[in-house]
Amino acid sequence: MPATRPRTRGILRPRLPLRWRVAIAFAAVSLAITGLLAAATWHLASSYLLAKREQGATSQAAVDARLVQDALRDPARDGSDDLLQGLAGGGEITVAVRRNDTWTTSGRQLDVDALPPDLLALAGSGTAARQRIVAGGIPVLAVAVPLQGAVYVELVPLSELDATLRFLSGVLVAGVGVSGLLGLALGGWAGKRALRPLTDLRDAAARVAAGDLDARLPEQDDADLAPLAATFNRTAEDLRRRVRRDARFASDVSHELRSPLTTLVNAVAVLRRRRDELPPTARQAVDLLDADVHRFGKMVTDLLEISREEQIDERDLEVCDVVDIVTHAVGARRGIAVEVEGTPPKVLVDRRRLDRVVGNLLDNADHHAGGAVRIGVSTCADGVRIEVDDAGPGIPPELREEVFERFSRGANAGRRDGGGGAGLGLALVARHVRAHQGRIRIEDSPAGGARVVVVIPGGSG
Template sequence: MPTVSPRRAGLLQRQLPMTWRVAIAFAAMSMAITGLLAVVTWHLASSYLLSRREQGATTQAAVDAHLVQEVLRDPRRNWPVDLIQGLAGGGDVTVALRRQGTWTVSGPAQDVPALPAELLALAGSGTPARQRVVAAGQPVLAVALPVEGGVYVEVAPLSGLDSSLRFLSAVLAAGVGVSGLLGLGLGSWAGRRALRPLTELRDAAARMAAGDLDARLPEQDDADLAPLAATFNRTADDLQWRVQRDARFAGDVSHELRSPLTTLVNAVAILRRRRDELTPTAQQAVDLLDADVHRFRTMVSDLLEISRDERIDESDLEECDMVDVVTHAVGARPGIVVDVATTPPKVLADRRRLDRVVENLLDNAAHHGGGAVRVGVSPSSDGVRVEVDDAGPGIPVELRKEVFERFSRGGIAGRREDTGGTGLGLALVARHVRAHHGRVRIEESPFGGARVVVEIPRGTT
C-alpha cells in the first residue's frame, strides 16, 4: 500500500488552506460512510433479487418438468412437442427437452446444447441443477431437471434483472457523489465557522503590522476563545502604549534638541562667513561641522515628523492633483523628466504628506541613486501611481523591504562619506503612504537603477 512521505504531507498542508483541508476531510468521511452503505445496500438488494429470481425460475421449471414427466409416462400420448411449445407460450423463457440424444427446443432462440456439460450431466444422472451463464452475450439462468428418459431444461433471461441492478448501482454511486459534495459544502461551512476566530486574529494582526495599532479582537463568549481574545487585546494595548511612549520620547528629544541645534546652526553660519580668515585645517573642520550640523538638523526634522500620529485628521483631507504635487516637488531640479501618461484622477489626501513623500523620494534618489531621471504619474487600478526612477546601481532584492525601515540605508549605512541621508526618508515615505492606505515598493528601473512605485487610492478615511 503506497504511503505519503511526511515531507509531501507537509507540502500539501502548506498548499491547502485549513478550511479546504477540513472540507475535504468532511467530504472524504461522508463518501466513506455513504460508500459503505451503498456497497452493503447493493449487495443485499442484488442478493435478494437474484435469489427471488432463481427461486421463481426453479419453481416454475419444476412445475413444467412435472407436466412433461406425466406426458412421457402416459403410453397413450405421442412425443410431447405440443406441450413443449405450449410451455414456452411465446414468452421470454426457452424450453427444451432432450430425449434419446435429440433436442426439442421452443421459445426464444438459445443454443441449449451449448450449455455447460456439467449442468446437463448432473440432470442426466438424476440430480436437478441450475447455473447462471452467459448465452448469446446475455446473462441467463439455466435450470436442468431429470425427466423420464431424458433432461428437461428451461433457460430464463436475467437481462431485466441485470439492468435493474445496473440502475441501482448507478443511483447508489450518484448518491455517494452527492454526499461527497454535500460533505464538502458542510465541511467548508463548518471550517469557516470554526476558523472565524483565527481569521479575525489574522486580520487584526495584519492591521497592526500595517500600522493600525487600534486593531482589537471582539469579545468572545466561548470559554476557549475568550482567553485568546483577552490576551491578544492586552498585548495590543501594551504594544500601542510602548509605541506611543517611544514616539513621545522621540518627539520630546527632538524638541529639546531644537534649541541647541539652532545655536549650532547660527554658530556654523558665522564660521562659514569668516571661513576665509581661518587656516586650511580650520576651514576643513568648518566644512565637516557644517555638513554634520546640516544632517543633524534634517534628522531632527525627520524625527519630529515620524513621532507624529500616523492617522490622518479628516480636516487635513483635500482633493489633490498628483501631477501638481510632482511638478511642485521637482521644481528646479535639473535633469528630471516628468512623464504623465494620461490624466490621472484626483485623490482625497493630506497634501502636506504627499509633498513630503515625493520630496523624500527625490532626495533619496539624489543621495543614494545618482539622482532621479524620471518621475512618472499615471492612473492605477484604484487611484494614482507615481514612479521615481534613478540612475544608480539599483537595490538588491533582499534589501528592497529593509530600506523602508528606520535608519536603514542599505550597504552604505555607517560609512563616513555618506553625509546626505539620515536613514529616515524612506521610512517616512512608507509611513505616509500607509496612512493613505496606499502601497509602496521597489522595482527594477528600465534606466538601470531602482524604481520606487507609490500607489495612492482615490479616497481615504
Template structure:
C-alpha cells in the same frame, strides 16, 4: 510545501466531512446492495427451480404415458417469449420458446445436463441475461433444460445500483457543504483575529477583537486585546518620547546651525586645521538637524496613526509644485493624463516626493526622469535616477529606519540620516499604497509609488 498544505483549512474540513460520509454511506450502500440483490436473486432462483421441477414432472408423466407429441406440451410450459425449454432424448433436441442453439450453452453446464446431474447457472443467452436450470428426466441419457429470463431482475438491479450510487454521491456533496458551512462558522473568530492582526501589522494599533461569549474563545480575544493595547501604549510612549526629545533638540540645534554658519562665513580667517574641523562640525550639525526633523516626522505619524486630513490631490500638479520649490531641480514631468487624483494627505505626499528626490540627488547623481501615469485604477509615480542601482538584497532593507545601504558607517552631509526612505514607506502605506525599487531600463534605479486612484 505539499499540495495538502496549500489547501485552506476550511476546504480541508469540508473535504474531511465529505470523504468521511462518502466512506460511511458507501459501506452502507454496498451492504444494502449485497443483501437486497442477493435476496432478490435467491428468490428468483428458488422460484425458477420450483417451476422447472414442476415442468419436469409433467414431462416425465408425458414420457411414461407415451403422450403423443411433446412439442405441444413444451409450448404450453413456456412462461414467456424470452423463455426457452430444451429437452434432449436419444432422438435429438426438442426446443420450445425462444430459439437457442444448445451449443451456445456453457460446455460445463451442458456436460452436467447430459450426465443427468441437476444444475443452475446464470448465463447470457442470445444477449439476454438468463437463469439456466437443468434436471434429469426418466429417459436414459436425456435431460431437461429451461432458461428463465432475468431481464426484469437485471433492470431492477441497475435501478437499485444507480439509486445507491446517486444517493451516496449526494450525501457526500451535502456533507461537504455542511462541513464548509460549519468550518466557516467555526473559523469566523480566527478570521477576525487574522484581520485584526493584519491591521495591527499595517500600523492600525487601534484594532481590537469583539468580546466573545464562547468560553473557549473569550481568553483568546482578551489576550489579543490586552497585547494590542500594551503594544499601542508602548508605541505611543516611544513615539512621544522621540517627539519630545526631537522637539527639545530643535532649539539648541537651530542655534548650533546658525552659529556654525556664522563661523563658516568667517572661515577664511581661520587656520587650515581649524577650517577642516569647522567643515566636519558643519556637516555633522546639519546631518543631526536633518535627522531630528525626520524623527519628528516619524513620531508625529506614530502618535496620530491614521488620523489625517484627506483631500483630493492632483498628483501631477503636486509633483510639479515640489520640483518648483527645489533649487537645482528642473526636470519635466511625464504625465499620461491631465488629471490624476488620489484621496490622501497632501503634506504626506509632498514629503514622499521630496524624500525620493533627495535620495536620488544624494546617492544616485540626481533624478533623470519623473513620470505619473495610471495603471489598473492606481496612480503610479516613477522616479528614475542615474546611479548604479540598488542590489537585489537591499531593495527591501533600504525602506527600514536608519538603513543607508552601502553608506552605513560613513559620515558626511551627503549620507543623510537613514530615515528618508523609511518615512516614504510609512506615509505611502498609511495612504493605502505601495512603494518599491526596481532596475531602470538602461541602468540605474527606478523608485515606484502606487496609490489608489480617486474619482471626482
C-alpha cells in the same frame, strides 16, 4: 561528518488552502460511507432478488417436470409436444426433454449442445440442479430436473432481473456521486465557518501590520477561541503602547534637543562668518562642525516628523492636484522635468505629507544616487502614480524593503559627511504613503538606476 537526510517536508506539504482540504475531507468521508452503504445495498438487494427468482423458477420447473413425467408414463397419450408448447408459454421460456439421447424442445430456440455438460450429468444421475448461463446472448437460469429415463430442462430468462439490477446500480452510483458533491459543499461551508476566526485574525493582523494599531478581534464566547482573541488583543494593545511610548520618547528627545541645537547652529554661524580669520586647522574643524550640525538638525527634524501620529487627521485632508504638488517640490532643481501622462485625477490627501514624500524622494536621489533624472506623474487603476528615477547604480532586490526601515543607510552607513543622511528619509516616505492607504515599491529604472514608485489611491473631480 554524518549524512543528512534531504528535507522533503516542504515539497510534500499540501498546496490547497485549508478550507478546501476540509471540504475534500468531508467529500471523501461522505463518498466512503455512502459507497459502503451502496455496496451493501447492492449486495443484499441483488442476492435477495436473484434468490427469489431462482426459488420461483426452481419450484415452477419441478411442477412442470411432474407434468411431463406423467405425460411420458402414459404411452396412449402422445401429447408431450403439446404439453411442452403449453409449458413454454409465449415463447420466452425454453423447455427441453432429453430421452434416449434425443432432444425435444419448445419455446425460445436454443442450441441444446450449448447446455453445460456438468448440469446435464448431475440431472442424469438423479439430482436436480440449476445454473446461471448465457444462452443466445441473454442471461438465463437453467434448471435441470431428473425424470424416469429422461432429463427435463427449463431455461428461464433473467433479462428483466438484469435490467432491474442495472437500474438499481445506476441509482446507487448516482446517489454516491451526489453524496460526494453534497459532502464537498458541506465541507466548504463548514470549513468557512470553522476558519472564520482565523480569517478575522488574519485581517486584524494585516491591519496591525499596515499601521492600524487599534485593530482588535471581537470577544468570543467559544472556550477554544476566547483565549486566542484575548491573547491577540492583549498583544496588539502592548504593541500600541510600546509604539506610542517610543514615538513619545523620540518626540520628547527631539524637543529637548531643539534648544541646544539652536545654540549650536547660532554658534556655528558665528564661526562660519569668522572662518577667514581662523588658521587652516580651525577652518577644517569649523567645516566639519558645520556639516555635522546641519546633519544633526535634519535628523532632529525627521525625528519630530516620524514621532507624529501616523493616522491622518481628517481636518488636514484636501483635494489636491498631484501634478502641482510635484512641480512645486521639484522647484528650481536643474535637469529635472515633470513628465505627465494623461490627466491624473485630483486626490484627497494631506498636502503637507505628500509634499514631504516628493521632497524626500528627490533628496534621497540627490544624496545617494547621483540625483533624480526623471519624475513622472500618471493615472493608474488605483489613483495616481508617481515615479522618481535616479542616476545611481540601482538597488538590489534583497534590499528594496530594507531601505524603507528607520536608520537604514545601506552602503552609506558609517559616512559622516553632510550628504550621508540619518536613514530616516525613505522611512518617512513609506510612513506618509501608508497613512494615505497607498503603496510604495522600488523597481529597476530603464535608465539603469532605481525607480521609486508611489501610488496614491482615490480620485476626485
